[in-house]
Amino acid sequence: MEASVSFSQNMDDEYEKLIRRMNPPRVVIDNESCKNATVIQVDSANKQGILLEVVQVLTDLNLMITKAYICSDGGWFMDVFNVTDHDGNKITDEGILDYIQKSLGPDSCFASSMRRSVGVTSGMDHTSIELIGSDRPGLLSEVSAVLTHLKCNVVNAEVWTHNTRAAAVMQVTDEENGGAITDPERLAMVKRLLCNVLKGSNKSREAKTVVSVGATHTERRLHQMMFDDRDYERMGNDSADEKERPNVNVVNWHDKDYSVVTIRCKDRPKLLFDIVCTLTDMQYVVFHGNVDAEGPEAYQEYCIRHIDGSPVKSDAERQRVIQCLEAAIQRRVSEGLKLELCTSDRVGLLSDVTRIFRENSLTVTRAEVATRAGKAVNTFYVRDASGYPVDPKIIDSIRQTIGQTILRVKGSPEESNQVPQESPTRFLFGGLFKSRSFCNFGLVRSYS
Structure with a gap:
């Protein structure tokens, strides 16, 4: 019986390969037909998940998708995207255009891109740590302090908070050899200590720590982790956030046996x-x-349609789709000042930075940590710990504490003086450790 199943699966794989050889993917990149965007058309034999793989390749290159037409009915898949760079210009870089062709064209097999918003993963040269737990003051400082104590250096990381939950994907290296941590006993200790930090005194929601060696697509995993953690379930009375909530609607189109999802919200990268x-x-x-x-x-x-071929079957399912899409949109939304810290990388840097923010009454709502050619480029979205806009005097205090700094504030003063809203997800970062002075930091407010 098992041999029959295996044979059937192998036949399916060979059939898929045959279809691909007979109908290889075709990518057409057109910089002439549209005045203000590069048009990318992708044609291929259809398969489950192909749309996500194509969109992932484009967004991992930090391209802005301004328009898209999607059709994958039947056995064929066709997508047309209008894309620009972040400045609204057409894509003319031959390296990027060649990468798109190779990633989506006949030789690609639509392999998932490993580019990330905070760096590029590179195989077995780091250890990946996935964390999920209840958000609370000082969480990231505690996590980074534990990693520093265990002689682990955080080289890349991304942290999201939403609806009282915090999730992080971190890439760490061994302080001694700069490579992945492979000792099973040490990995077990990392997992045990971090899990204790995540649990804290909150026993009502589960905390998870997963440690592995190798590459992972950070943003893909963050979505999966928070979805599995059910962060989309609304907590208490959230009427105060009604104005900020995306407009998501789901109705059934009975003539065609589809469910139609419509979404209206403020545009942003990677939406x-x-x-x-x-x-x-x-x-x-x-x-x-x-x-x-x-x-x-x-x-x-x-x-x-659901993968089983059915449209949305009930009002409960419709509400769940709406809530999950709202959560997907809001996870990446960041409030407050956007600060970019650039300096030479060293072990314990993340712990020191978050501690200084905390000691200056700042809380961080989202973070990206990257290491590029030995330089740490860390982006933090910060607000006053009480939820109010950051006082300029606090920025001055940070400048005095850190040393030589350049601080740029994005947007107008009006943007910094928006009415604050109470939210437990405002308190992720910070620590209660004593500060020590250190210099040669560049604290830059990003305009991207």
């Missing part, structure tokens, strides 16, 4: 990826779609 990622995780297939994000507001429409 399409976040939505497609969540639909895929929820086991829905997008058959048709239209995306328009040329203005400040993005409009997206998708015709979907």
Whole structure:
């Protein structure tokens, strides 16, 4: 019986390879037909998850998708994307164009891109740590302090908070040899101590720590972790956030046996990826779609069915789809000042930085940590610990504590004086350790 199943699976794999050889993917990149965008068309034999793989390649290159047309009904997949760089220009870099062709074209096999928003993973040269738990003051400082004590250097990391939960994917190296940590006993200790930190005194929600060696797509995993953690379940009375909530609607199109999902919200980078990622995780297939994000507001429409071929079957399922898509959009939303810290990398840097923020009454709502050619480039979104906009005197205090610094504030003063909203997810970072002076930091407010 087992041999029969194995034979059937092998036949399916060979059939898929045959279809691919007969109908290889085709990528057409056009910089002439559209005045203000590069048009990328991808044609391929259809398969589950192909839309996410294509969108992931484009967003990992930090391209802005301003329009998209999606059609994957039947055995064929066709997507058309209008893309620009972050300055709104067409894509003319031959290296990027060649990468798109190789990643999506006949020789690609649609292998998932390993580029990340905070760096590029590179195989077995680091240890990946995934953390999920309840958000609370000082959590990241405690985590980074434990890693420093265990002689682990955080070289890349991304941290999201949403709806009282915090998730992180961190890449660490051994302080002694600069490579992955492979000793099973040491890995077990890392996992045990970090899990204790995550649990804290909160026993009502589960905390998880996963340690592995190798590469992972950070943002993909963060979505999966928070989705599995059910961060989309609304906590208490959230009417205060009603104005900020995306407009998500789901209706059934009975004539075509589809469910139609429409989304209107403020546009931002990687919005399409976040939505497609969540639909895929929820086991829905997008058959048709239209995306328009040329203005400040993005409009997206998708015709979907569950992987079993059925549309949304009940009001409870409809509400769950709405809540999950809202959560996918809001996880990446960041409030407060955007600060970028650039300096030579060293063990314990993240712990020191978050401690100084905390000692200056700042809390961080989201973070990206990257190491590039021996330099640490850390981005933090910070607010006053009480939820109010950051006082300029606090920035001056940080400048005096850190040393030689350059601090740039994005946007107008009006943007910094928005009405604060109470939220338990404002308190992720910080520590209660004593500060020690250190210099040669560049604290830069990003304009990207």
